[in-house]
Amino acid sequence: xxxxxxxxxxxxxxxxxxxxxxxxxxxxxxxxxxxxxxxxxxxxxxxxxxxxxxxxxxxxxxxxxxxxxxxxxxxxxxxxxxxxxxxxxxxxxxxxxxxxxxxxxxxxxxxxxxxxxxxxxxxxxxxxxxxxxxxxxxxxxxx
Numbered sequence: 001x002x003x004x005x006x007x008x009x010x011x012x013x014x015x016x017x018x019x020x021x022x023x024x025x026x027x028x029x030x031x032x033x034x035x036x037x038x039x040x041x042x043x044x045x046x047x048x049x050x051x052x053x054x055x056x057x058x059x060x061x062x063x064x065x066x067x068x069x070x071x072x073x074x075x076x077x078x079x080x081x082x083x084x085x086x087x088x089x090x091x092x093x094x095x096x097x098x099x100x101x102x103x104x105x106x107x108x109x110x111x112x113x114x115x116x117x118x119x120x121x122x123x124x125x126x127x128x129x130x131x132x133x134x135x136x137x138x139x140x141x142x143x
Contacts, residue, residue, distance in 0.1 A: 040100060040117040051091045054078055056114075064104055064111035 046053035058073035059065060065073075071085055082088070092112055095101040104111045 034123050036121045036123070037118050038121060040119060041114065044100065049078075051082075051088055052095070055088060055091055055095065059101065059112060059114045061114045061116050064113050066109055066111050070112075 041056075044056070046056055054074045054077075055070065058070055058077065067085070067088070070088065071082075075081060092101065092103075096103050096112070100115055100117065101112050102115050104113075
């Protein structure tokens, strides 16, 4: 049979049974990969009680926020004032340069908001086999 398959392959012909199985695999088979969509902000972690952590906590995705509002929210949430309010600008500028915060300069007033950056994570399904009262149970779990 392998010789017959080789000759049919060389001539560009395939066996009907093998063509059906290939079509069946390509159309109806399930991929072993799982796609999950997450936000980059789920993975960013800042040191506690730092200016960067305060800024990320008070900025939102849907609202442009000015520096006065940022300072007011930090006072309200964390109960602290900075000696120099302008010390927040380098942290905000770094977050803008990295691309996780966007800025708007309208009327000479700068405003900022978080960018919602989504990422796809692909993982493979793995089969978890375990025995329950003599039966083998197969469950698909994600990595």
